Amino acid sequence: MAAPIEKIPDLSAAVVTTPVPIGDWLAIAPVALCIALGAALLMLRGSLRVQASVAIPGLALLVLVDAALLAKVAVHGPLTMVMGRWLPPFGIAFTIDLLGALMALTAALAALAGGIYALADINESARRYGFFPLLLMLMAGVTGAFLTGDVFNLYVWFEVLLISSFGLLILGSERGQIDGAMKYAVLNLIGTTLFLIAVGILYAVFGTLNMADIAMKAQDARDGAPLMTLSALFLLAFAMKAAAFPLNFWLPASYHTPRIAVSALFAGLLTKVGIYALIRVMVMLLPVEREQLSLLIAAVGAATVVFGALGALAQDDIRKLFGYVVISGIGNMLIGVAIGTPDGLAGAIFYALHSMVLMTALYLVAGQAAVLGGSFSLNSLGGLYRRNAGFAAISFIVFFAACGLPPFSGFWPKVMLVKASFDVGAWWPAAAILAGGFLTTIGLGRVFLLAYWRPATAPETRRSMEWRTVLPLVFLSALVVGFGILPERLLALTQAAAQGLADPSAYLQSVFPGEAAQ
Template sequence: MAVESSHVAGLKAEAMASAGLNASDYLVVLPVAVCFLFGAGLLMLRKRTDWQPYFAIPGLVLLFVVDVALLLKVAAEGPQTMMMGGWKAPFGIAFTVDLMGALFATVAGFVALCCGIYAAAAISKGERRYGFYPFLFLMIGGVSGAFLTGDVFNLYVWFEVLLIGSFGLLILGSEHEQLDGATKYCFLNLVGTTLFLIATGYLYGIFGTLNMADIAQKAATMKSDGVITTLAVLYLVSFAMKAAAFPLNYWLPASYHTPRFVVSALFAGLLTKVGIYAMIRILMMLFPPERAAMAPLIAWIAGLTMLVGGFGALAQTDLRRLLNYIVIAGIGTILAGIALPPVAASMPALLTAATDAAAGVAASADKASQVLQTGLSGAIYYALHSIVVMTGLYLAAGVAAYLNGSSSLAEMGGLWRRHPMLAAIMLVFLFSVSGLPPFSGFWPKVALVRASIAADMPWLAAAVLFSGFLITVASARLFALAFWRPLPAAQAAGDEAEAKRVAGEMFQAAGPDKPLSLIPLLALVAFVVAAGVWPEWLARLTDGAAAGVLDPTAYFSSVFGGGS
């Protein structure tokens, strides 16, 4: 008994052994801490609705500054890890951030800041009183935690945290349409999180650990069999549902058009991308052989998701419903980069150039690895672009719908003459989401098309291009009806005061046509232009992020202090 007690004590001492923490290590968890600190403070200010924007916006600025500082640290020094409670990996809970996680967290902080500024003009005092800003910080805290955690179960926990915040934002206003959309949203997310939890319990039963680095190292030594494949399929289904991939995407167009425009912007920009991030992290870093085996299935899911999104957008007569389907098409485009096989099927030029069989095999493997990295880099680039562009589209659509008193394309028009700056901003976003140069959506699509062709999947490249064509047609239709054509005669002849009254009832807004709402739109446009005209800076970051996922040696070293 004494021997057993000493053995347990020795294990505990080994698990608690750590090198200590530096002040800079706390930077890894600071984004989550900032969100919860300001969210709690805003709860105490719930009756001071006039004060809330003046407290919330500095908090979002601080969050963005912290995210940028963390990104710079990771880019300069490599992945960073903080172990909670001084426990040694893999015994304790790890916060581990690599370049991909830091990029997603930084862009999420950027769009959260833009939405927080926009909400100061667009969210009524009553909705502030019932928790818009606290729910916003709770949701962003969950999003940040999901991007920064190095533990699978805590990834599930952060999903739950962001969903709680999103539920609160979804039902602000308590209108019948909102409650109906929230019911569908909650039910489908309940199914998805249940599958996630089942898969995580299954994972713990197999590996005896929940630390991502530890799982990846153990999985690399195990033979790929039906047990691991089943686990990977469970995660694929769970994350595909959260990302709104075909055929699990029907919940998104049924719910994203119901809340306020600024809430739809947050959802469209961030929530589906958390599902994409988790899919990349779990399938491509933890279970690469199983992901490779499922690559043809993921490719078909990607293609069908793009087509459903493109054709769905063409069929819509409501501004927000149209944008909902553009979100879905974008998810399919991102999945194309996750669906590439690890080895290209045929590279005759490469093989004929080789001087001998061994050199040919080595060159083929190296080329195939480069193809996979290019595809994943394009997927990450497109995901970051989509976060920004979809947020901007919904915010600009909110201003346009407010000015017209309706979000129906049949009742909109004349905005090009009345509000040329808004029309120009919307045009930039539409060009970008269609993948047209010189904006941010063009370069990742080029990378995805090239990688698909190099991987001997020309049909997937054709699907990316055809989906872009459908979105271009839908975008041209949106702009022609809502902005270019004259305002329909019935609206033009109507009473302007009545139009404003209808708009106020519809959006419960303080007036998103105020100059304050243009600040975030201009900031989002600046990112779209910068990532399109000068793409090298972002392409280098996304290429490094993709390399870190495909070869996580530095990630392991950060967690274990030297790796194994």
């Protein structure tokens, strides 16, 4: 007797049953590319010359993939893809909106510039110990954090980028590097632990870690759940990751210890991941709690701006000085988060994009100054203008942009943030932004006067620069000039990204079609 034929169950309520369009694979392509290239470079660890030949074209391809992803999101709206075809909130989702796509593309541009500079800066020993594989895995973590739509997955990508950054930080195994790595590791591990605790509480409250699901459930759970405690934990964890005052001392204690290419990548990328996570969680998932904590966030931001700039004035080593400039910039972004209006958020996003490019360029300038002048100390540097006038011109552009002076990229986000502050009747955050810019101008003006205009103590000789150091500096400074002179397109994108955070209906619709509208 034949066995009865079992009825095939209907899986349409649990899994994606329709084929995934080819274009939607762009959602995971950047992360998959970085992981695949990193694995390939590990297998090629014995062929040092081949590694660079794979890594640099791979980073260029990453830029193209991220650009295609941004173009798709800008035209069609947020894009969602779930792992294993399980429907959200059960399947881990990658959900990309304008904010995530913009951050991912800018990070890829900074990484490409840092990778090219590394061709001259990273010696054979550091390459043998895995610089290029670690760089690709760092980009996998950074890009994954920008593109994920799941809070626990965000934590996982934080771990990936931290593990990679530990490896990059100690390449060379010098005493100073080990000391800097210890300070960097301890504070970041504390921040990561706080993040994990907050994720556990979040799951206990909502029963889900999908960002869109949490955003929809938060309103109903607000009365009986400890969301303010949860928000305070997230704020503390992400502020520590972003090096906000008073949790910022690990950054200038560690960023000056590795090779310049590594310092540049850290300055451009890592703290911005903390700011991105803060914006994503506090603005989109917990907007009411962000509003209640806005005064505290604004006070932390203002203190970060001012004390970062004051710290820069006190430094002799230009790498430490630039580290405090990085910290001061974090404060500007925090003020935009505290304001919370679409204009304030747009200013914070614009500043984050500007900072990723600029801070990478700033540390590359420090590296080239040491090559030409023989030291990182302002007491020893001098005559850089006579040694290479072209490099001095690039440095001048980068310094002006870091101060927020026109016509460069740092000017527009500061104008947006100051205007947004006055629009909500908060004059003192605007005053902090302007004071920080003034103090930064004095600090970087001091660098230019001592290192560039002051005559050198050694005989001055004109020296040419390698193309491997010229190309990334020219590329990044061109972006700084372009963002400053032609800001309209970037302004429109950042304003649209801010609107998407203030009204996440399109983001929710991408994850839960039809249900979000209800």
